[in-house]
Every structure is written in C-alpha cells, then in structure tokens.
Amino acid sequence: MIVLVSSSPSRANILREAGLDFVVRSxxxxxxxxxxxxxxxTYVQKILRQKVNQAKEAGLISALLDEFRHGYLVFADSCVGxxxxxxxxxxxxxxxxxxxLMQSGASASVFTAMAVVSAKFDIFSLSKTTFKFAPYDDKRLKDYLKSGDWQGKAGAMMIEGFSGEFVLSCEGSLKNAMGLDVDILKAFYENFI
Structure with a gap:
C-alpha cells in the first residue's frame, strides 16, 4: 500500500490517474x-530530507508503518528553477x-525530489523537467493571477493549466512537473511489492 504523506491534491490525482492504490496522510x-x-x-533535496526528518522526529513514520504494515510512505517536494x-x-x-514573469519567454525547470520510506529500506530520487515558454500573454496572465489557481504551486507554475498554454518545448516528465514522477514510483512499486 502506498501512503502519500502530502496534502497536495495534484500528487493524489497523479496517483489516482496512474491506477495505484493509495491513502493520503497529511x-x-x-x-x-x-x-x-x-x-x-540542491534546495529541493534538502527540503525533502528535512520533511522526512520532521516526520520521523514527530513519530509519524513509525506510526504509519505500524498502521500500514508492508506500506510504502511517499514524501515529495518540488521547486522551480x-x-x-x-x-x-x-x-x-x-x-x-x-x-x-521570470518564466515568460524563458526556460524553467521543475525539480521534484521523492522519498519512499518502508520498514525495510528507503529510496530517494530526483527528477527534472525543463520547459521553454513563449512570452506570456498579459491578459491571460492577469486572469490567471486573479483566479488564484497559482496558490500552492511551486513557482506559481500550473503546467496542467495556464503555464501549459505557453510551452514551446518540454524535456522530461509532465507528471513530474505536476509534482510527482509517477513513472519512477511505479517502477519501484511494481518491482518491490
């Protein structure tokens, strides 16, 4: 069983779309x-290690591994560079x-660090997705900002919405850019369950 230790609706949706059984514990x-x-x-890896350490120190990891025997706790964090x-x-x-505005007409990379913690072992991965964006349309940018959809998004980037409209090229996983490299997680999960 995958236990997503995150309050991110995007990450939960990625797991749901991938057909993986999971529960959420924020x-x-x-x-x-x-x-x-x-x-x-480096930042995203340090912040993720900090999250895992906080969960460990609070007793959350041991509590979740007791509750979900043979479970895999998934932690993730993303930032834009x-x-x-x-x-x-x-x-x-x-x-x-x-x-x-920093991303408009420029290249921006999404870095997502993921840790899978289990009773037997821990794994850690770092994924990168790079986009080249066309200049953002002023009216669309104003509408996006007013919508509030940027809230909770690394770099205010919403690749499944506003930002996606301006992508000229993409190198890497779109799911990673939404917050979780599900292909790496699936490969791990299918080989170790």
Missing part, C-alpha cells in the same frame, strides 16, 4: 530553508506575478 511541515546561494536541485534561482510557493499575488 502532516504540517516546516518548509523554511534558506534559498540564497543554493541551486534548485529559473537561471539557478529557486522558486517555491508564492505567498501572495505580487510574488506569483514576479515568478511568472
């Missing part, structure tokens, strides 16, 4: 980590606009 994580002087790929600048979730509309 946990409030402290995601404060210095972003300056660190690459996006533009010119080695780390973009996480925007705190307000102005910050979201700034992040989106």
């Amino acid at each position: 946990f409030k994580f402290d995601e404060n980590l210095k972003k300056e002087g660190i690459t996006p790929q 533009v010119n080695n600048t780390v973009l996480t979730k925007a705190s307000d509309e102005e910050q979201a606009k700034k992040m989106l």
Whole structure:
C-alpha cells in the first residue's frame, strides 16, 4: 500500500490517474530553508530530507508503518528553477506575478525530489523537467493571477493549466512537473511489492 504523506491534491490525482492504490496522510511541515546561494536541485533535496526528518522526529513514520504494515510512505517536494534561482510557493499575488514573469519567454525547470520510506529500506530520487515558454500573454496572465489557481504551486507554475498554454518545448516528465514522477514510483512499486 502506498501512503502519500502530502496534502497536495495534484500528487493524489497523479496517483489516482496512474491506477495505484493509495491513502493520503497529511502532516504540517516546516518548509523554511534558506534559498540564497543554493541551486534548485540542491534546495529541493534538502527540503525533502528535512520533511522526512520532521516526520520521523514527530513519530509519524513509525506510526504509519505500524498502521500500514508492508506500506510504502511517499514524501515529495518540488521547486522551480529559473537561471539557478529557486522558486517555491508564492505567498501572495505580487510574488506569483514576479515568478511568472521570470518564466515568460524563458526556460524553467521543475525539480521534484521523492522519498519512499518502508520498514525495510528507503529510496530517494530526483527528477527534472525543463520547459521553454513563449512570452506570456498579459491578459491571460492577469486572469490567471486573479483566479488564484497559482496558490500552492511551486513557482506559481500550473503546467496542467495556464503555464501549459505557453510551452514551446518540454524535456522530461509532465507528471513530474505536476509534482510527482509517477513513472519512477511505479517502477519501484511494481518491482518491490
């Protein structure tokens, strides 16, 4: 059984669409980590390790492994990188606009770190998806910002919506860009269950 330790509706939807059996158990994580002087790929790995450590220290991992014997706990985190600048979730509309303008007409990469924790072993993976975007249309950008759909999205990027309309090219997994590299998870799950 997969136990998704996340409150992300996008990640739950990715697992559902992949046909994997799972349950969701959310946990409030402290995601404060210095972003300056660190690459996006290093940042997302550190923040994920921080999440796993917080869950361990709170007793959540042992409790979930007791509840779901032979279960696989899945933790994930994503960030966006533009010119080695780390973009996480925007705190307000102005910050979201700034992040989106950095991506407009540029290349942006989504980095997703995933940890699978079980009673027998832990695995860790890092996936990258890079997009080249056309310049964003001003009216569409304003509408997207007003919609609030950017909330809770790394870099305010919504590849399954607004941002996806402007993709010129993509290198990597679209599911990874939505928050979880389900292909890696499925390969692991099918080989170890």
